[in-house]
Amino acid sequence: MKIDLNTVKKIAHLARLEFDEEGAEKMMKDMTQILDWEEQLNEINTEGVEPLTTMSSEVNVLRADKMGEHLSHERALQNAPQKDSDYFRVPKVLE
C-alpha cells in the first residue's frame, strides 16, 4: 500500500498528531514499508473464518452493585497539568 503525504496528513489528524515536512516524509516511507510487509496476510485464504475478537474465556463476570472506595476530588485533580479548585482547565475551544 503506497501511502502518500495526503494520507499521512489525514491519519495524523484522526490520531491528533502532527508532523513537520521531514517527519511526514519519513512517516510516509515507514508506513508504506510496514503496510507492504503486513499485506503478506493476503496470501492466506481466510474464507469462512470468523474473526477472533476476544482472548479471555471469561463471560458475564458479575458482582454485587455495592458502593466502594472512590477517589477524592483532591486526589483526582492531583496530576492535572492545569486546574482550579473544582475542575481540570484547558485552553479555549473556540478562539
Next chain:
Amino acid sequence: MEKFLSFDDIQKSLEIRETDCKAIVNYYLQNIQTKAHLNAFVEVYKESALEQAAKVDEKIASGKAGRLAGMVIGIKDVLVYKDHEFNASSKILKGFISQFTATAVQRLIDEDAIIIGRLNCDEFGMGSSNENSVHGKVLNAADESRVPGGSSGGSAVAVQANLCTVSLGTDTGGSVRQPAAFTGLVGIKPTYSRVSRWGLIAYASSFDTIGIFSRNIRDNALVMEIMAGPDNFDSTASRKPVPKYSELLHFDKRVKIAYLKETIESPALQKEIKENTLSILERLKEEGHEVEEVEFPLLKYVLPTYYILTTAEASSNLSRYDGVKYGFRSPNAHNLESMYKMTRSEGFGEEVKRRIMLGTFVLSASYYDAYFTKAQKVRRLIKEFTENLLNKYDYILLPTTPSTAFKFGEHSNDPVAMYLEDLFTVQASVSGVPALSLPNGKDQQGLPIGIQVMANSFKEAELYAFGSYLMELSNN
C-alpha cells in the same frame, strides 16, 4: 562477593539470623549504586524500601511474615505503585503520580515483598532493544556495547546484575522472554488473562501480560502463584484456580515434544543458537522423550498479524493521553485542538507515533476489513493451529530469539528489521498460550542464548516443572 542470588539463599540467611531484610535491601542498594551506569533503574525507592524492610523484619521476629518476606523486587515502569511516580518511559507521563497500586504488585506486597524501585523499558512497552526510552538506553551487563533486549530491558538487567532478587516485566509480543534470553535469565509470559492487568498501562489489551524475570525457576514459579488469579478490577482475568506452581516442580515423566521446522531452518537463526537448540532436542530424545519435527507454515504470517492488531489496539489505548487530566501538556498550544495535537506530538516518541499512525490507518473505515478484520481471522488460524498442536504434544520447543544480543543502533533505521527480533516469541502472544524462556548456553562471543518452551493455556505448572528439568539437562 555476590550474595542473595536466589530467594532460597535469602530465606536460609534469614532463618539462621545471619542477615535481616534491612541488610538485604542495603546490599541491593549498594549494587544499584555501583552499577548505576547500566541505567536499569529509573527511580530507586530507597526510603520506602527500607521502611518496608524494617516492617518485615518485625513481622519475621514475631513469626507473622508473609511468603515473600526477604524478597526484593523491581517493577517495570509501566506498572503502577500508589503515591509513586511512573512514566511508561514516556515524556507524555512526566510527573505522573499513581493513585493506586497494580493488583499484581499489591499481591506481592501483601506477602511482604519489598519493592525497591522502577525499571527502565521501551516507551509504553514498544520496542525490542530498550533504545526507545525517555530515560535513555539500558546496557546489557554481559557486554555493555549491546542491548539488553526489550521492552523490559531494565527489568532484565536488574536481575542479571543482581540489583534485586526478581523483577516484573510485561510481555505483549516477547518483551519478557527476549530480554531474558539476551541476559541469561528465566523469563515467563503467562497465559493471557492468568494475571490481572489492573494497573498495567495498556499497550495492546488482548496481548498484554505481566511476566517475571528470575535467576531460577522456583523464584519465578513462587511469584507467579502469588500474582495470578481473579481480580474484581479486571473482568477478563481468569477465575480458574491457581495451582501452587513452586510446589509442583518435580518432573519424572516421558513427554511428547514438537519443534517447528520453520524456526530451526529460518535463515535469520544464528548458527550457535541453532546448534544449542538441536543439541537440547537430542538430549531429550536420549532421555526417552518423544521429539518430533512439525511444520508450521504460518510462521511468517505471525508477525504481520501481531503488528496489525497491536498497533490498532495501541492507537485506541493511547488516545487517552491528551494533556487534559494528567501528564505532560504542551505549553505552546493556543486552543483545545492544538493542545491535543502538540501535547501528543511533543510527548510521544518516534516508535510510539509510528504505531499510533499505523493503528489508526488499519482501523480507518476504508481499510478496516482489509487489514484489521483480516488479521483477526489469521489470528484465529494461528491460535487454533497452536492449540491443536499442544493437544497432540505436551510442549513446543523453539529458540527464544533468532540472534543473541545485538549492538546499539544496529536496527535503528529499519523498523521491520527490529520487528523481526520477535519472530519466535509472538506465536505464544498471538495464541494467548504461556511460554517460558530459559538460558541455554552461550555463543562464541560469550553472549547468552535462550530456549523457549510453550505449553497449552493455563499449563503454567507443567511449563515450570519441565523448565526446571530442562535447565538441569542443559547444565549437564
